[in-house]
Amino acid sequence: xxxxxxxxxxxxxxxxxxxxxxxxxxxxxxxxxxxxxxxxxxxxxxxxxxxxxxxxxxxxxxxxxxxxxxxxxxxxxxxxxxxxxxxxxxxxxxxxxxxxxxxxxxxxxxxxxxxxxxxxxxxxxxxxxxxxxxxxxxxxxxxxxxxxxxxxxxxxxxxxxxxxxxxxxxxxxxxxxxxxxxxxxxxxxxxxxxxxxxxxxxxxxxxxxxxxxxxxxxxxxxxxxxxxxxxxxxxxxxxxxxxxxxxxxxxxxxxxxxxxxxxxxxxxxxxxxxxxxxxxxxxxxxxxxxxxxxxxxxxxxxxxxxxxxxxxxxxxxxxxxxxxxxxxxxxxxxxxxxxxxxxxxxxxxxxxxxxxxxxxxxxxxxxxxxxxxxxxxxxxxxxxxxxxxxxxxxxxxxxxxxxxxxxxxxxxxxxxxxxxxxxxxxxxxxxxxxxxxxxxxxxxxxxxxxxxxxxxxxxxxxxxxxxxxxxxxxxxxxxxxxxxxxxxxxxxxxxxxxxxxxxxxxxxxxxxxxxxxxxxxxxxxxxxxxxxxxxxxxxxxxxxxxxxxxxxxxxxxxxxxxxxxxxxxxxxxxxxxxxxxxxxxxxxxxxxxxxxxxxxxxxxxxxxxxxxxxxxxxxxxxxxxxxxxxxxxxxxxxxxxxxxxxxxxxxxxxxxxxxxxxxxxxxxxxxxxxxxxxxxxxxxxxxxxxxxxxxxxx
Numbered sequence: 001x002x003x004x005x006x007x008x009x010x011x012x013x014x015x016x017x018x019x020x021x022x023x024x025x026x027x028x029x030x031x032x033x034x035x036x037x038x039x040x041x042x043x044x045x046x047x048x049x050x051x052x053x054x055x056x057x058x059x060x061x062x063x064x065x066x067x068x069x070x071x072x073x074x075x076x077x078x079x080x081x082x083x084x085x086x087x088x089x090x091x092x093x094x095x096x097x098x099x100x101x102x103x104x105x106x107x108x109x110x111x112x113x114x115x116x117x118x119x120x121x122x123x124x125x126x127x128x129x130x131x132x133x134x135x136x137x138x139x140x141x142x143x144x145x146x147x148x149x150x151x152x153x154x155x156x157x158x159x160x161x162x163x164x165x166x167x168x169x170x171x172x173x174x175x176x177x178x179x180x181x182x183x184x185x186x187x188x189x190x191x192x193x194x195x196x197x198x199x200x201x202x203x204x205x206x207x208x209x210x211x212x213x214x215x216x217x218x219x220x221x222x223x224x225x226x227x228x229x230x231x232x233x234x235x236x237x238x239x240x241x242x243x244x245x246x247x248x249x250x251x252x253x254x255x256x257x258x259x260x261x262x263x264x265x266x267x268x269x270x271x272x273x274x275x276x277x278x279x280x281x282x283x284x285x286x287x288x289x290x291x292x293x294x295x296x297x298x299x300x301x302x303x304x305x306x307x308x309x310x311x312x313x314x315x316x317x318x319x320x321x322x323x324x325x326x327x328x329x330x331x332x333x334x335x336x337x338x339x340x341x342x343x344x345x346x347x348x349x350x351x352x353x354x355x356x357x358x359x360x361x362x363x364x365x366x367x368x369x370x371x372x373x374x375x376x377x378x379x380x381x382x383x384x385x386x387x388x389x390x391x392x393x394x395x396x397x398x399x400x401x402x403x404x405x406x407x408x409x410x411x412x413x414x415x416x417x418x419x420x421x422x423x424x425x426x427x428x429x430x431x432x433x434x435x436x437x438x439x440x441x442x443x444x445x446x447x448x449x450x451x452x453x454x455x456x457x458x459x460x461x462x463x464x465x466x467x468x469x470x471x472x473x474x475x476x477x478x479x480x481x482x483x484x485x486x487x488x489x490x491x492x493x494x495x496x497x498x499x500x501x502x503x504x505x506x507x508x509x510x511x512x513x514x515x516x517x518x519x520x521x522x523x524x525x526x527x528x529x530x531x532x533x534x535x536x537x538x539x540x541x542x543x544x545x546x547x548x549x550x551x552x553x554x555x556x557x558x559x560x561x562x563x564x565x566x567x568x569x570x571x572x573x574x575x576x577x578x579x580x581x582x583x584x585x586x587x588x589x590x591x592x593x594x595x596x597x598x599x600x601x602x603x604x605x606x607x608x609x610x611x612x613x614x615x616x617x618x619x620x621x622x623x624x625x626x627x628x629x630x631x632x633x634x635x636x637x638x639x640x641x642x643x644x645x646x647x648x649x650x651x652x653x654x655x656x657x658x659x660x661x662x663x664x665x666x667x668x669x670x671x672x673x674x675x676x677x678x679x680x681x682x683x684x685x686x687x688x689x690x691x692x693x694x695x696x697x698x
Contacts, residue, residue, distance in 0.1 A: 016170040017193040018096040018232070019057075025235050026054025029211075033240040037086045040248065042259055046086040050235070053093060059155040060094030060130075061166070067128060067151050074099040074166050077176065079121070079129035081105050081136070082153060084221050084245050089231055091130045091153045092221075096174060096193075099166025100128075103176045103188075104222040107135045109672050112536065116186055118144045123188055123420050124176060170194040176419055177223050177335045188419035189335045196228070199338035199413040200236040202385040203229065206343035207267060207298050207329065214295070215241030216265035218249040218256055225269070225303060228339040251659040253277040254289055257318070261292045269300030269329070272307050273504060279313040286317070294322035300343075302331040305456065305498065305505070306379040308352050325349050332381035332454060336428065336441055338413040342454040344382035351380035351453055360457060363404040365448050380453040386411035389433065389440065390448055393460050398433065404448050404457050408433075408440035415441075464496050466505050466539060473562060476537060480509055483532035484525045486517050491552045493565040497542070506542035509533070510565055512549045513577060522546060522578040530580075531643035535678060545569070545576035602626055604664050612688045619665075619691075620684035627680075640680045661687075667694055 015021045025034075030051030039045035048056070065073045078100045082088040088104075095102040103124055108114040121144055129136065129148045139145035174196055176188040203209070217230030221243070234241035242263045248255045249270075257278060260268055301311070315325040330350050331343035344350050354375040356366040368375055390405040391398060399405035408431060417425030431440040447456040464471045476494040481487060490512035496505035509529060513522075526544050533539050551574060553564040568574050602625060605618040620640060627647065628635040662669045667690050670676070677683040 012236075015197065017099075017168055017172070018093075018174055018196060019061075019099065019166065019168075021197065022050075022054055022057055022093055022097060022235060025238060026050045029238055030054070032238075034234060035086055035089055036240065036242045036263075038242060038244045038248070038259060040245075042244075042248070042255060042262060044242075048086060048090070050238075053090060053235075054097075056090040056155065057093040057097040060091060060151075060153065061098035063151055063155060064094065064098045064100060064128065064130075067149055068100075074168060075101060075172065076128060077101045077103050077124040077126040079103045079105055079117075079124070079126050079131070079148070081107055081117070081129055081131040083107055084226075085243060087153050088221055089243070092231065093235075094153075095130070097166070099168045099172075101173045101176060103178075104227065105178065106220065106222055107131070109670070110675065114138075114142075114145075118142060119186060120178060120188070121145060121148065123186075168193070170197075173416070177227070177415075179223055179335050187421060187424060190416040190419055191338055192416060195338045195413055195415060196232060197236070198411075199228065199340055200232055202340050202413065203233050203343075204237045206331070206340060206382070206385055207233075207300070209233065209237040209239060209267065211238040213237065213239040213266045214264055215239060216244065216256075216260050216263050216268040217241060218244040218246055218259070218268075219270055220246050224333070224335055224339055225300070229267075229269075229300070249274070251656065254281055254285060257291050257293065257321075258289055260296055261290070264295040266295055267298040267300070268296060269298070269302070271303045272301055272305060272310055275299075275301065275314040276307070276310045276504065279310065279317045281317075286321075291318070291321040293318055296323060296327055298329050299323075299327045300329045300331055302333060302381075306330045306350075306381070307504070308350075308377045308379050311350070311379070330379050330381050332445075332456060334443060334445075336415050336443070337386060337409050337411075338415060340413075341386050341388065341407075341409055341443075342381045342384040344380060344453075350382075351451070353378045353380070353450060353455060360404065363446075365402045365404060365450070367450070378455045378457065380450075380455055382454065383452055384409075384449075384454055386413055387438070388449070388454060391431075391433065391440075396431070396433065399448070401449075404446050406460050407443045407445045407447050407454070407456075409443060410438045410440045464494065464505065464507070466496065466507060471537060471539065473560075476507075476509075476533060476539070477560070479532050479536045480511055480529050483528040484521075486521050486525055487511055487513055490514065490549055491554070491560060493552050493560050493562050495562045495566040495569075497566070497570070507533075507539055508566075508569060509541055509544045510552060510569065510574065510576075511544065511546055512552055513546045514549055519578075526578070526580045527643070527646055530646050531678075534644065535675065538675065540582070543581045544579065545574055546578040547574055547576050551575070602629065607691060612692050615691060616684045616688035619687050620680050623680050623684060638680070642679055644674050644678045665691065667691060 012024060015024060031049055033047060034050040034053050035048045036044045037046040064078065068076050078095045080088065080091050080095060080102055082091055092102050092104060103120065103126060105117055105120060108117050127147060127149055128151060130151045130153050132152060136150045139148060171192050171194055173190055174193040175191040177191055178186050178188050215230065215234055217226060219226035219230060221227050221231055230241060230243065242265065244259050253274065311328050315323060326349045328350055329344050331340060333339040333341045354368045354371050354377055356368060357374055357376045359366045360376060371377060387410045389398060389408040391408050393406040417429050428442050431442045444460050445456055446458045446460050447454055464473055473494040477492040480492040493510040496507055498505055511529065525546065529544055530541055533541055553561040605622050607615050607618060610618060624635060624638050628638055658669050658673045665687065677686045
């Protein structure tokens with residue numbers, strides 16, 4: 001990076017803490033726009049300049065100092081439990097300005113999330129939370145959460161004559177970063193001020209950010225790209241960023257592109273699935289959106305496997321509106337390295353490699369000049385921004401140039417370890433190589449270097465990533481085993497397979513069953529597994545295979561060898577007793593890539609004058625008719641008590657459907673309504689109550 005870059009002037013090179021960074025940015029660019037938040041109609045609802053953000057942070061820091069137990073707030077872990085938006089931004093910068101440690105977490109919307117929050121409170125030993133009264137209302141009933149002293153984020157302030165952040169060292173902890181998607185005991189990654197500032201500089205260099213950049217971020221702000229890219233990077237590089245609630249994207253991916261058009265954003269992005277969804281928007285809707293994407297210079301793509309097919313489709317689809325393939329910036333990172341590890345130079349198109357698939361399965365790299373039925377197309381994640389080594393995971397030696405190995409990372413952005421988990425810290429953060437004094441982070445990801453660029457091929461670790469969300473297979477397997485009494489004692493294996501076209505990961509369940517079971521139970525077992533996994537994890541299963549007891553490969557200590565099980569599945573040697581797949585002709589997955597037209601073609605029934613029982617009955621028949629039309633299943637074959645998880649729904653499709661249902665009935669529904677009321681009978685009864693309350697209030 002040019003040391004005289006206008007985005008990071010010389011006085012910022014000596015910044016050592018996040019509080020000091022905000023203070024200098026506020027003093028230098030006090031009247032310049034920093035953050036704006038979009039409302040549901042994509043108009044700006046709130047704005048902050050760097051100066052007002054600094055002032056809010058100072059006022060909140062002062063409140064925290066008076067609220068902290070003991071004498072000092074310095075180093076105290078403060079939960080920030082707020083929805084996405086400007087209030088969250090002010091709150092987290094207030095924590096850092098006070099010299100405290102931020103622990104961001106989304107407001108819990110269901111019991112599993114509340115239990116995870118309870119675990120985090122215990123791990124962090126926190127006694128302070130920045131939240132609102134309505135969000136913390138149920139906490140006093142919980143013996144762990146009731147100990148939290150809550151601080152309201154809204155503060156009044158007078159413009160300070162001068163203010164100083166709490167004096168702390170660069171190596172002091174700034175953030176406990178928890179990743180999303182898991183219901184297992186969560187791991188909190190310990191990040192220092194120095195970790196975050198060093199990684200912010202890497203992002204600034206890789207993305208070519210300057211003070212003339214403009215960001216548009218819809219990603220959740222609690223970790224990774226949403227936090228580092230959407231809340232810290234704008235202050236570090238000194239450019240304005242517009243924040244869009246993730247729900248607006250989930251309700252309609254076209255909102256993302258509309259927002260880029262409206263704000264003239266130069267930097268925006270998300271996981272691969274976000275681009276895939278946009279590429280599937282009907283042409284008529286795109287044409288009517290009046291899109292202008294010429295300003296979009298950095299379309300980062302990360303947090304899950306990057307698909308060349310998806311990028312080409314997206315670029316072709318939106319080329320008429322100013323988008324070009326070279327705008328894509330595939331990148332690789334992880335929470336344990338703060339975020340960015342490698343990124344493509346945005347001034348050229350990403351590099352594609354064609355490698356022989358059979359050899360790749362044996363961790364060998366053979367590159368060909370053109371695609372063929374036996375090749376797999378890999379997308380470069382660019383030149384490493386941190387020190388990367390490709391290591392044989394068992395022999396712990398450097399791999400040869402034609403070998404796939406585990407990606408090891410070292411550098412000042414690598415985190416301090418996991419909070420209150422010394423064993424996991426030792427196993428992940430303290431790896432070493434012969435004749436190398438560095439300590440390395442073992443990422444658990446597999447890949448290789450070619451031409452100085454990093455290519456990912458898979459994962460050594462069992463962590464599953466579906467639609468950018470992390471899921472621990474142990475959690476899913478526990479849910480599977482508890483789904484039906486006939487399988488409770490036996491082993492289950494959960495793993496993903498990659499869609500050859502989109503690179504999206506699809507969930508496969510292999511469950512052992514007894515040879516002595518009643519075979520007429522197989523259908524009930526499979527339905528129970530699908531329903532339970534949907535309810536507990538908001539996941540749609542791609543395939544389920546019931547196998548004889550002892551079929552799932554295990555270690556000597558009896559643990560599931562998921563990688564070996566996946567290999568047997570792909571080789572066709574599992575020999576299942578019974579199987580189910582979404583591709584079976586009668587069990588079609590509900591189409592959610594486009595807005596289901598049935599919600600427009602079949603209007604809701606007239607409800608005026610009906611009592612609650614009659615209303616529920618009319619809505620139930622209407623809902624079942626919609627699903628019958630969409631799934632092409634005769635209405636008579638639908639059971640009012642059938643679990644919605646049996647229809648191939650997942651977290652994204654339920655958000656889409658709840659939005660359409662809200663519009664059709666003219667009521668306000670939460671995105672979790674299909675999870676909270678998971679069959680036709682329960683949902684129609686609930687909707688009847690909502691409509692009845694609405695009518696009484698008119």
